[in-house]
Amino acid sequence: MVVQLDEDLWFPNPRRGDSDGLFAIGGDLSVDRLLLAYSYGIFPWFSFRDSKEPLWFCPMKRFVIFPSEIHISHSMRTLMRKQQYRMSLGEDFAGVINGCAENRMQLEGAWLGNDMIEAYTEMHRQGFAQSVEVWEGDKLVGGLYGVTLGRCFFGESMFSRVPSASKLALIYLAQFMQQRGGTLIDCQFETPHLRTMGGRYISYDEYLELLKKE
DSSP states (O other), X not given: OOEEEOSSSOOOOGGGSOTTSEEEEESOOOHHHHHHHHTTTOEEOOXXXXXXXXXXXXXXXXXXXXXXXXXXXXXXXXXXXXXXXXXEESSOHHHHHHHXXXXXXXXXXXXXXXXXXXXXXXXXXXXXXXXXXXXXXXXXXEEEEEEEETTEEEEEEEEESSTTHHHHHHHHHHHHHHHTTOOEEEOSSXXXXXHHTTOEEEEHHHXXXXXXXX
């Protein structure tokens, strides 16, 4: 069942949603609403050309990567040893989120429109969203961004302008989190790319327990 939201700051029980995780529509993309959403594993995802209101998802099977389980293939280890690229954290959030948007803008169902970009840019300004950048010299060639709450990172999007740049960004993020006690990278949806890097499913109940750990 999909519930229509109003201007009040609330969400219905996501366990009553559709099989794909959709359970609410409407509301806004304010920082307060987004923080409430992510604290329960809820995220907005909608085609900005087809919908004027946010669609809110909360799958009951969660596809995640535990930082300690990140898989680094032989080819990626070889690439990392070459030190051709430099990784950074939070040096160019605008460049990363716009790179992600440009990478998908022509695709049917593109979801990273101006409203979403503005919302997550404000999240970053307030310290709740972060980016990982991959540089070749002074050129941004890939990266990822997402929301950070507690010891968890909620991945939103990634992009590459050279082969394997987004993989480098994800490995850097996982290693950074592992060194600092990070517990979980939420991938939102399964992709073959993420599965090869250690992604796996856990239940929503286990997921919530991890989110609430201090």
